[in-house]
Amino acid sequence: DIQMTQSPSSLSASVGDRVTITCRASQAISNYVAWFQQKPGKAPKSLIYGASTLQSGVPSKFSGSGSGTDFTLTISNLQPEDFATYYCQQYNSHPFTFGPGTKVDIK
Amino acid sequence: QVQLVESGGGVVQPGRSLRLSCAASGFTFGSYAMHWVRQAPGKGLEWVAMISYDERDKYYGDSVKGRFTVSRDNSRNTLYLQMTSLRAEDTAVYYCARDPGGATIDYWGQGTLVTVSS
Numbered sequence: 001d002i003q004m005t006q007s008p009s010s011l012s013a014s015v016g017d018r019v020t021i022t023c024r025a026s027q028a029i030s031n032y033v034a035w036f037q038q039k040p041g042k043a044p045k046s047l048i049y050g051a052s053t054l055q056s057g058v059p060s061k062f063s064g065s066g067s068g069t070d071f072t073l074t075i076s077n078l079q080p081e082d083f084a085t086y087y088c089q090q091y092n093s094h095p096f097t098f099g100p101g102t103k104v105d106i107k
Numbered sequence: 108q109v110q111l112v113e114s115g116g117g118v119v120q121p122g123r124s125l126r127l128s129c130a131a132s133g134f135t136f137g138s139y140a141m142h143w144v145r146q147a148p149g150k151g152l153e154w155v156a157m158i159s160y161d162e163r164d165k166y167y168g169d170s171v172k173g174r175f176t177v178s179r180d181n182s183r184n185t186l187y188l189q190m191t192s193l194r195a196e197d198t199a200v201y202y203c204a205r206d207p208g209g210a211t212i213d214y215w216g217q218g219t220l221v222t223v224s225s
Contacts, residue, residue: 001169034211036152043202043218044144044152049211056213087152091210094166096142096154 002026002090006099012107017078021102023071023088032092033071035064039084109133109214111203116219119193129186129203137181140206143188145199193223
């Protein structure tokens with residue numbers, strides 16, 4: 001199975017900051033990575049698929065990049081509604097696997 | 108608008124069975140693959156299962172393979188997850204999710220809580 005790791009596991013940032021979350025796959029997965037946002041007590045929300053394509057309705061402040069084993073999610077101009085936990089997921093091969101998550105909270 | 112509503116969760120004893128349902132509306136259910144994803148209390152997301160639009164292909168996570176079965180009834184716009192031989196570690200919120208193509212996920216349900224406890 002493909003293992004996904006994320007760094008950092010948590011970070012503190014201020015409103016207006018730009019933050020970057022890294023996701024690494026245990027083997028090459030082309031660009032078959034998705035990113036999700038989850039707020040406490042809520043269902044996840046889909047942000048990005050194909051490593052860099054925004055889901056419909058997702059603001060352009062979110063961006064993704066990477067290919068192979070290393071991927072990043074960048075959030076620009078952090079706003080209060082962006083404080084949440086972010087997960088990456090590989091869908092290159094079954095079983096699909098998620099990273100452990102990165103919690104972004106307010107500094 | 109796309110809606111996914113899970114039901115069937117509750118408290119069940121270890122070793123027993125439970126069936127979850129996910130009622131879909133707002134889109135042509137029979138044209139989409141679907142996923143189940145779960146989240147144990149205070150933990151991260153875990154992918155559970157996937158079923159193709161025509162039920163021809165099914166895939167499972169390692170921790171549920173052989174115990175859980177995913178199915179669907181396209182005439183009822185409903186996705187199912189039959190869970191057997193339940194264990195304490197199956198305690199989680201179970202989400203159904205739509206696959207718009209390419210094994211990705213775009214929409215999620217609100218989840219249903221399954222608690223396995225004696």
